[in-house]
Amino acid sequence: MPDSGKNDVIEYRAFTPDDIPAAHALSTAVKWRHRMDDWRFAARLGSGFAAVDQQGTLVGTALAWQFGTDAATLGMFIVSPGHQRRGIGRGLLDRLMAKLGSRTLLIHASDEGRPMCEALGFEHMGTIHQHQGAAFQPPLVSLPPGERLRPIGAKDTPRLVELASRASGLDRSELLPQLLDVASGIALDRDGELIGFALFRRFGDGHVIGPVIAPESPDESRAKALISYWLSLNAGMFVRVDTPLRYGLSPWLEGLGLPLVDTIEQMALDGPPSTDATLTQFALTSQALW
Structure with a gap:
């Protein structure tokens, strides 16, 4: 038309x-x-x-x-x-x-696009902070006893799909295997059980860390450990992290040398997806793929 x-x-x-x-x-x-x-x-x-x-x-x-x-x-x-x-x-x-x-529709809206989305019935879910930079020196972040970081293996894919789906409220059974084809991954392991992970892949003229998924309780230290792992391996490279404001990582990321460069609104039509309260997606896969 x-x-x-x-x-x-x-x-x-x-x-x-x-x-x-x-x-x-x-x-x-x-x-x-x-x-x-x-x-x-x-x-x-x-x-x-x-x-x-x-x-x-x-x-x-x-x-x-x-x-x-x-x-x-x-x-x-x-x-x-x-x-x-x-x-x-x-x-x-x-x-x-x-x-x-x-169906539930999810969008990240700029200041210019938000009025149009609101007129169509989309409602505010939260705010995303986009951090990026190349000059960072991440600290070593301690994990609770019994927990460690380890490389992701081929047999981990079903568990990664499960964690990503629970944390985002979206069926990640098709996305995650495709992401793993183009990304490197680090797993968060607790006494032999995979409980979180973070992916690192090429994007634009640099790299992106995301998704980052971990238990939130008792604080965000696990997410910091996952992000710090990739930053420490890639010092001097241009890296981007998109994180929800409500999880409190922005001041820490800025302190590492990843300044806040943009803010965008998460919006949903027909309600937000239902997520697992025991898991948190601390960083997006991308603003398009969530």
């Missing part, structure tokens, strides 16, 4: 792998750090829509990722700077919502 812009007509169609080079150029134009490989990974796991002008030029993107039958996340929302404020973002979001039907 076309939309009228100021000087042209916008057409909406399915996003395809052939759109990735133009989508990468679009994300670069709005100063996102995504590589072509980051776009390929996101598009392989999800689906969505492209907005193109009369010349066939890509001017907008929006993707979604389904987790089981009950929930989906929305992301990779971009509108070309020259085509903003013409209703293209709303057109993309309307089409994604219609395609996904009745």
